[in-house]
Amino acid sequence: AQKITQTQPGMFVQEKEAVTLDCTYDTSDPSYGLFWYKQPSSGEMIFLIYQGSYDQQNATEGRYSLNFQKARKSANLVISASQLGDSAMYFCAMSGGMFSGGYNKLIFGAGTRLAVHP
Amino acid sequence: DGGITQSPKYLFRKEGQNVTLSCEQNLNHDAMYWYRQDPGQGLRLIYYSQIVNDFQKGDIAEGYSVSREKKESFPLTVTSAQKNPTAFYLCASSSLTTQTSSYNEQFFGPGTRLTVL
Numbered sequence: 001a002q003k004i005t006q007t008q009p010g011m012f013v014q015e016k017e018a019v020t021l022d023c024t025y026d027t028s029d030p031s032y033g034l035f036w037y038k039q040p041s042s043g044e045m046i047f048l049i050y051q052g053s054y055d056q057q058n059a060t061e062g063r064y065s066l067n068f069q070k071a072r073k074s075a076n077l078v079i080s081a082s083q084l085g086d087s088a089m090y091f092c093a094m095s096g097g098m099f100s101g102g103y104n105k106l107i108f109g110a111g112t113r114l115a116v117h118p
Numbered sequence: 119d120g121g122i123t124q125s126p127k128y129l130f131r132k133e134g135q136n137v138t139l140s141c142e143q144n145l146n147h148d149a150m151y152w153y154r155q156d157p158g159q160g161l162r163l164i165y166y167s168q169i170v171n172d173f174q175k176g177d178i179a180e181g182y183s184v185s186r187e188k189k190e191s192f193p194l195t196v197t198s199a200q201k202n203p204t205a206f207y208l209c210a211s212s213s214l215t216t217q218t219s220s221y222n223e224q225f226f227g228p229g230t231r232l233t234v235l
Contacts, residue, residue: 009158033221043206045161045226052221091160095215095222104149104168104215104222105176108160 002027004092004109011114013082020067021077021112023092029053033095034075035106036066040088048090051075082116089113120145122227124209129232131196131203139194139230141209148214150192151224154178155206164207167192168214196232204234 003026013019025034036048051059051066059066067076079086092109122143131137143150149168153161163176167186181200186192192211196203210224 004160006160035223037226043208043229043231045208045210045224047223047225050221050223104212105163105166106151106161106222106224108153108162110158110160 002029002032002094002096002107004094004107006092006109006112008112009110011112013079013114013116015084015116015118016081018078018080019082019114021079021090021092021114023075023077023109025073025075025092025094027073027094027096029096034066034068035093035095036064036075036077037091037093037108038086038088039091039111045091049077079114084116084118087114087116122209122211122225124207124227124230126230127228129230131232131234133234134198136195136197137232139196139207139209139232141192141194141227142190143192143209143211143225143227144190145211145225146189147211147225148189149212150186151210151212152176152182152184152192152194153208153210155208155229161208164194202234203232206231 005024032053034051038046049061049064063080065078089111091111093106125140151166152164165184167173183195207230209227212224215222
């Protein structure tokens with residue numbers, strides 16, 4: 001079965017500094033996708049970034065980058081130049097393949113609460 | 119604007135009552151999902167549907183029911199059989215992925231916070 005683990009319940013970072021949020025995963029599927037979502041206090045889920053298991057390069061989207069280490073089964077989110085508006089919950093998620101119910105399902109980690117200090 | 123709407127934003131239920139949470143999308147997505155989120159925890163899948171008139175149980179379907187009579191709508195009923203229904207409920211939708219693509223960005227609604235009195 002697939003599993004997503006986020007070991008950091010909470011993180012603090014100073015404004016304008018970079019921060020790394022950890023995510024490890026477990027799957028027996030050779031093909032899978034990894035996602036990061038942001039959840040502000042309002043509750044909505046905002047998609048940030050995606051990495052496919054066969055992608056050769058790490059994904060980047062503006063200030064967000066995904067440090068994908070396939071052999072270690074980790075998909076850490078790096079936020080550069082943190083802003084006060086980055087304070088939120090961050091969730092790592094995985095889409096499965098043929099052995100895990102198909103790509104149309106997402107499995108989420110427990111999340112990391114990020115607080116950005118001025 | 120395309121998006122997903124959920125109503126109501128807040129819902130209060132008495133013990134033993136069934137309540138229905140609404141979810142509508144105008145993104146022309148085939149797939150729709152219901153998740154439950156408890157405080158300090160991640161999202162858990164309740165039900166999902168990939169086509170009209172068909173749906174599958176997720177990891178925590180007991181005490182819930184759904185219907186998918188229209189592509190745009192995927193209402194969730196929390197029945198009296200659900201012993202601890204107080205939670206935040208999120209609806210999502212996505213395009214169907216192909217068997218060769220793992221990309222499945224799900225778009226979420228604003229959520230409904232259900233409290234049992």
